[in-house]
Amino acid sequence: xxxxxxxxxxxxxxxxxxxxxxxxxxxxxxxxxxxxxxxxxxxxxxxxxxxxxxxxxxxxxxxxxxxxxxxxxxxxxxxxxxxxxxxxxxxxxxxxxxxxxxxxxxxxxxxxxxxxxxxxxxxxxxxxxxxxxxxxxxxxxxxxxxxxxxxxxxxxxxxxxxxxxxxxxxxxxxxxxxxxxxxxxxx
Amino acid sequence: xxxxxxxxxxxxxxxxxxxxxxxxxxxxxxxxxxxxxxxxxxxxxxxxxxxxxxxxxxxxxxxxxxxxxxxxxxxxxxxxxxxxxxxxxxxxxxxxxxxxxxxxxxxxxxxxxxxxxxxxxxxxxxxxxxxxxxxxxxxxxxxxxxxxxxxxxxxxxxxxxxxxxxxxxxxxxxxxxxxxxxxxxxxxxxxxxxxxxxxxxxxxxxxxxxxxxxxxxxxxxxxxxxxxxxxxxxxxxxxxxxxxxxxxxxxxxxxxxxxxxxxxxxxxxxxxxxxxxxxxxxxxxxxxxxxxxxxxxxxxxxxxxxxxxxxxxxxx
Ligand SMILES: [Zn+2]
Numbered sequence: 171x172x173x174x175x176x177x178x179x180x181x182x183x184x185x186x187x188x189x190x191x192x193x194x195x196x197x198x199x200x201x202x203x204x205x206x207x208x209x210x211x212x213x214x215x216x217x218x219x220x221x222x223x224x225x226x227x228x229x230x231x232x233x234x235x236x237x238x239x240x241x242x243x244x245x246x247x248x249x250x251x252x253x254x255x256x257x258x259x260x261x262x263x264x265x266x267x268x269x270x271x272x273x274x275x276x277x278x279x280x281x282x283x284x285x286x287x288x289x290x291x292x293x294x295x296x297x298x299x300x301x302x303x304x305x306x307x308x309x310x311x312x313x314x315x316x317x318x319x320x321x322x323x324x325x326x327x328x329x330x331x332x333x334x335x336x337x338x339x340x341x342x343x344x345x346x347x348x349x350x351x352x353x354x355x356x357x
Numbered sequence: 358x359x360x361x362x363x364x365x366x367x368x369x370x371x372x373x374x375x376x377x378x379x380x381x382x383x384x385x386x387x388x389x390x391x392x393x394x395x396x397x398x399x400x401x402x403x404x405x406x407x408x409x410x411x412x413x414x415x416x417x418x419x420x421x422x423x424x425x426x427x428x429x430x431x432x433x434x435x436x437x438x439x440x441x442x443x444x445x446x447x448x449x450x451x452x453x454x455x456x457x458x459x460x461x462x463x464x465x466x467x468x469x470x471x472x473x474x475x476x477x478x479x480x481x482x483x484x485x486x487x488x489x490x491x492x493x494x495x496x497x498x499x500x501x502x503x504x505x506x507x508x509x510x511x512x513x514x515x516x517x518x519x520x521x522x523x524x525x526x527x528x529x530x531x532x533x534x535x536x537x538x539x540x541x542x543x544x545x546x547x548x549x550x551x552x553x554x555x556x557x558x559x560x561x562x563x564x565x566x567x568x569x570x571x572x573x574x575x576x577x578x579x580x581x582x583x584x585x586x587x588x589x590x591x592x593x594x595x596x597x598x599x600x601x602x603x604x605x606x607x608x609x610x611x612x613x614x615x616x617x618x619x620x621x622x623x624x625x626x627x628x629x630x631x632x633x634x635x636x637x638x639x640x641x642x643x644x645x646x647x648x649x650x651x652x653x654x655x656x657x658x659x660x661x662x663x664x665x666x667x668x669x670x671x672x673x
Contacts, residue, residue, distance in 0.1 A: 187435065194427070202423055206415040215415060219423040220430060221548075227431055228585035234618040236654065242616050249579040253547060253572070294410045315372065317411055322374055330608040332643050340372075341365055348403050355402045 175239040183231050190230075194223055197240065200318070201247050207313040208251045210298040221250045244328045252306045293354060300350035308343035311336055363393050371400055533565045543576035546593075555580070555589045563596035574600060578609045587619050594625055602633035607640065611647045614664075620657045627651070627663045631670070640671045 181189035205218035369375040545558040581593040613626040652664035
C-alpha cells in the first residue's frame, strides 16, 4: 500500500524532509517536463523547478487538505511559468536561440543517421524558438496539450479558467506556430 | 456555421476532442469544401512535425541536477542559515534585491544585488551582470562577501570549487510605472525572503494610485495563491482590489476559496468575489461549480452560507 499525498503532506508539515522529498518525486518529472517545454532551456527549466518546489515547501502549511494536491501544484507551476518570462527574455537576448545544446542533448538517437539527427535537431530547435513567440498563456496551453498530453478540460481546471478560454489560447497558438514553422511544414 | 467555426472544429478533431456528432458534420463539410480540406492537410503536417519533437523528455541528468539543487536549497532553508540569499541565487533572475521600500507615487528602493556566485578553479559562473566584479577581484567598494560555501575539492588536480554571495547595495528611485521598478517590485513580492519586505512591497503597490502593469498583477496573484505567510496573502488580496476584477482575479479568488487553509482568507475571498458583481461581471459555469463545492463542503458555516448567496445573486 502506498502512502497517500495527504499523509506525506502532514509529515512534511511536521518537519519530515524525507516525506517532502517523496512528495516531490511523485510529481517533479512532470513539473520539470512542463517547465522545460515551456521555456526551452535547461537553466530556465531548472529555475522554474526550484522556484515551484521552494514555494510549495514554504506554502505547504497553508494547503487545505480537502483539496487536491496535484491541482494545487500544477497551478503553482503555471503561475511560476507565467511570471518567469522577464528573466527568460533577457537570457534569449544575450545568447541567441538559447536552445541548441539542450535540444541536441535530449534526442534519443542511436538508430538514426547523423544526418537525420541533425535534421531532427534543427526541427526541434525551430519548434522551441517558435514557441517563444507565443504569449505566456498560449505557450502554457500549447505545452500542456501537445507535450504533456492533457485534455482541454484538465488544462482548464489547472489554469482555473473555462474550456472556451483554453480553446481560444490553443487555436491562437496553433495558428501562430503554423505561421512560424511554415517553411518546415511545407517541405 | 462560418468558415472559422469549421476550422476550429477541425483543430479539435485533430486533438481528438471533437464530439462524435460534430465529427460527422465536419466530415460531411470536408467532402464538399476544398478550402477546409487544404486546411486539414496543413494542420496535419504541423501535427506530424510537432509529434516528432514530442518524444523528447528533459534529459535525465537535468532531473537529477534539479533534485540535488533542491535538496541543497531546502536543507539550507531548514537550518535557517544565512544562506537565504544564496538559496535565491541558485535559481532567481540575475538581479537579487534586498529591498527596503518607501513609497508615494514614486518608488525608492535600497537594494542589494547579488553578483558573485560559483568559483571553480579557472572558471567563474555567475549571472552576466557586473562582469568586472566576477574575476579575481570580486570585492570592491561597498560589495560585501558573505556566506562562503565549499562545494568540492579535488586533491589530485588542486582544483576547488566554492560559492559565495557578493552583496552590493543599490539604491533605485523611480516611478511606479517604470519597468525596472516594476521588475524589482515583482521580484520582491514573489521572492524576497523577508516577510516584512514582501508586505511592504505589496502595500507600496496598493497605496499608489497609478495602475501597475501585468507583471505586478501576476506577482500579486502568485503571492495570494502561494505565499507561505497569511498576512502577505491577505495584503495581496487587498492590493488586487485596486484592479478591475477581471477573470484572472476572480479565478485567483476562487482558488483561495478552494485551496487556502485559512478560513479568514477564504471569507475575504468570497466577500471580494461577491463585490465583483457590482462591476457587472458574471461568473461562468466553471466558477459557479467551484462555488457550489464550497457551498456543499466547506467546513466553515459562514462560507457555506455566503457561497450560496453569491451563487444565487450571480444567477439573477
Ligand atoms: Zn470549409
